[in-house]
Amino acid sequence: VVLLQIDPATGREFECGKLGAFTNDMRRHLARQVYPLVMEVEFEDRFPKSGKLCNSRFSRIRDDKPVYECIAPQSYPETVFTKKET
Numbered sequence: 001v002v003l004l005q006i007d008p009a010t011g012r013e014f015e016c017g018k019l020g021a022f023t024n025d026m027r028r029h030l031a032r033q034v035y036p037l038v039m040e041v042e043f044e045d046r047f048p049k050s051g052k053l054c055n056s057r058f059s060r061i062r063d064d065k066p067v068y069e070c071i072a073p074q075s076y077p078e079t080v081f082t083k084k085e086t
Helices: 024-031
Strands: 002-006 013-018 039-042 057-061
Touching: none
Parallel strands: none
Antiparallel strands: 002 013, 039 057
């Protein structure tokens, strides 16, 4: 799963990491989801220049939060934005 957040300064999406360590049950559940969706992810730190997450792990799917509220805590100087604008 590619993790995206919204840059607070530009309003554009950027990749902040990837997750792949899911159980088979969770993989089946994710295959049935409508994307994009919001995930809560725990992590130890962020890389200071790119904003990518360090040692991230899946916590839960957030049905109560819309995608447009997934805003990063700050802008990062070497962020690589996705092509799609939010």
